[in-house]
Amino acid sequence: MKTIAIIGAGLGGLSASIKLASNGYNVHVFEKNAHTGGKMMPIDMGSYHFDFGPNTMTMPEVFDRVFEEANLNPRDFFDWTRIDQHTRNVDYNGESFMMSTNQEEMVDELSKLDPYAADHYNAYLEEIERLYLLSKNSFFPRMFTSPGDYLSPGLFNAVLRVRPLEKMNHFHERFFKHPLLLKAFNRYSTYIGSSPYLSPATFAMIGYLEMVQGVYYVKGGNTKIAEGLERAAKQLGVTFHLNTQVKQVHIEGKKATKVETVDGFVLPVDQVVINGDLLQSYPALVNEKHRPSMRNKKIESSSPSISAFVIMAGLSTRLQNLCHHQVYFSRDYTEEFETLFDGKWSLDPTIYISNSSYTDPSVSPDGDNLFILVNAPPLSGNNTISEEEYKTIIYDKLEAHGLPIREYIVEEKIVGPNEIKDRFHAFKGALYGISSNSLKNSFLRPSNQSKDIANLFFAGGSTHPGGGSPMVVISGKNVAEKIIERDAVK
Ligand SMILES: Cc1cc2nc3c(=O)[nH]c(=O)nc-3n(C[C@H](O)[C@H](O)[C@H](O)COP(=O)(O)OP(=O)(O)OC[C@H]3O[C@@H](n4cnc5c(N)ncnc54)[C@H](O)[C@@H]3O)c2cc1C
Structure with missing residues (x-):
């Protein structure tokens, strides 16, 4: 054996x-x-369970x-458990929309913000399905052991057809005009630890996983x-x-x-x-x-991918205006990514909150279990902000959105790039390597x-x-x- x-x-x-x-x-x-x-990684504090990661x-x-x-x-x-209405997206000015895998509901939501997007949503879905199927059939199942592997005629052809030269943001601009919609769909680049203004449109196919599957x-x-x-x-x-x-x-x-x-x-x-x-x-x-x-x-x-700054907060209450997944966007998304890839902390960060107790109260019977995640720069000499300072920026921003988290905290834990590096042996604290x-x-x-x-x-x-x-x-x-x-x- x-x-x-x-x-x-x-x-x-x-x-x-x-x-x-x-x-x-x-x-x-x-x-x-x-x-x-x-x-x-499971994090359990008192009666609160958190899914780190x-x-x-x-x-x-x-x-x-x-x-x-x-x-x-x-x-x-x-x-x-499938969550159909899955992510509420909220802009800095309070405008919001809910993402859903139900196409009719999505078109309704889009038409309130952006009639152009509502008209083009079907075309968007067709294009991301094409990108997804090409990737699924040509890239996911293979092991690539050398650049030569890309030179097989079938594969080379597939690479050319997944829009490798277009940037993700440019791709999304063809289907969405409203700034909040662009931010919400561009956020998929962070799933691979990258910037929507630099990463190829190929990765827009991540939208297919959430909006269709x-x-x-x-x-x-x-x-x-x-x-x-x-x-x-x-x-x-x-x-x-x-x-x-x-x-x-x-x-x-x-x-x-x-x-x-x-x-x-x-x-x-x-x-x-x-x-x-x-x-x-x-x-x-x-x-x-x-x-x-x-x-x-x-x-x-x-060049490392982005890292993360995570607060896990167990609350003594269930806040009214939260669902399972929500994102509170920065005012200027372009600047936020420029700052991150310049190795610095954004002072107006986009904040993602997962509150899994909304779907499953058993994981946190006494109140919300908030997993609050902000993109962070990978470790470098420029990491100047303290965890307490950054936590204050995040809680202040959420308070302005009607989420007075500090008032209800029972349990709290912070995991930042240094701990990600040490705990998981991750290069410069980056989530996805290069x-x-x-x-x-x-x-x-x-x-x-x-x-x-x-x-x-x-x-x-x-x-x-x-x-x-x-x-x-x-x-x-x-x-x-x-x-x-x-x-x-x-
Ligand atoms: C904050 C955060 C949020 C995320 N959100 C999502 C999400 O919503 N959806 C999603 O799909 N993905 C998400 N991810 C990504 C996902 O968690 C990872 O891509 C995935 O879990 C990585 O798995 P892995 O097998 O590459 O290895 P890792 O999880 O990195 O595990 C590698 C293991 O190797 C161990 N190790 C390293 N060196 C040694 C050694 N010398 N000896 C013994 N052990 C060693 C480490 O301790 C570690 O446990 C998130 C990640 C993070 C950190």
Whole structure:
């Protein structure tokens, strides 16, 4: 039986572990933290449960397939709830509209703000469906191991048809005129940690996931997904080493031979999958002389995606004007992104709030459980603002929108870029590794396989196909399938 070490129990590592174990591999997952799920992390304070990380779930079929392909029933592990009227978008001046997967409701909402958008909504849906289907068929299922992979005629053709040269904002301007609508749809670029003014229109297809396929929530909290994946993996025989940090991957003759933990445990291996953030983990675990294609200098010069500043606030009341997902936009969205990618904190940030107790009071029976998220710059020398100062800016702004959060706080916790970096070993605290602001970084994300070490693979949000939890699950599955396929032909 072949032995595989997976370093990191994030969603990518868990998905790879299930595929490999169900195909007869001896799988060991090493995780430095006490929980599995990585950034999908449960935070429980008093009677309040919070889902740190993924609050907006899309593509449920991707998660379900991990179980089904291992002959398990996903419904034995967790249940999805679909949220049709899913996100309230509020502008700085109080104007608002609700996003819905119901097309008629959407056209009604749009016509109140922007008759042009109402007239063009159908054309918008057709175009994002086209972008989504091209990506789904041509990019998601493949492992890209070199730029040459893009040169196959079919794939090259597909790249040209996903509007790689148009910017996301420009794409949206063709369908929406009202500034709030442009902000709301441009916000999808933040799902890949990038700017709508720099990232390619290809990523407008994220809108298809929310506006057509639907937004989902898991009863009891989205972290039930990670718990379910861990339970399934254990049923299939995966060994978990929690609270166990890997110190080094030993390389001999361009092959990974052993992994060694900080406690001195050594596991001889046939293959290794690094699920931790590639930019942080690869240099930390593999000596530079073994990775000429990925030297420290190249890693250091990478342009990181955005980070996050998160406040989790448990309240003693249920505020009247909140639903499950809502966004309070900045006045000048362009300036906000310029500030962020200049490495600075925006003083007028766009604020996202998830209040999952609106859908599921059982996760927080005594009042709202607010997950308040603001885009933050990745760590650099310019990170000058204190957590307390930034929290005040956020609470003041929400108070002006009729949300007097401070008056009702029972529990509170802040997680900023420094903690994201330390807790998840994330490069400069970035959520998704390299940003997708340039054409090269959008279409040539770091490969899922080391160019220098034959049996070393990468799965997770910092690699192909990209950030966002469904993509991460796909990357784990792709890597596992590649390992299985390679072993089958040996
Ligand atoms: C604030 C926030 C909000 C988000 N919102 C959403 C959302 O609404 N929807 C969505 O789909 N996605 C969202 N995401 C993104 C999503 O959480 C991630 O893309 C996904 O969870 C990443 O999974 P991963 O497998 O890449 O690895 P990670 O979650 O990064 O896990 C990697 C694991 O590797 C471990 N590790 C690293 N190095 C070592 C080592 N040497 N030894 C042992 N263990 C190690 C780390 O501790 C970590 O647990 C959000 C993320 C954040 C942070």
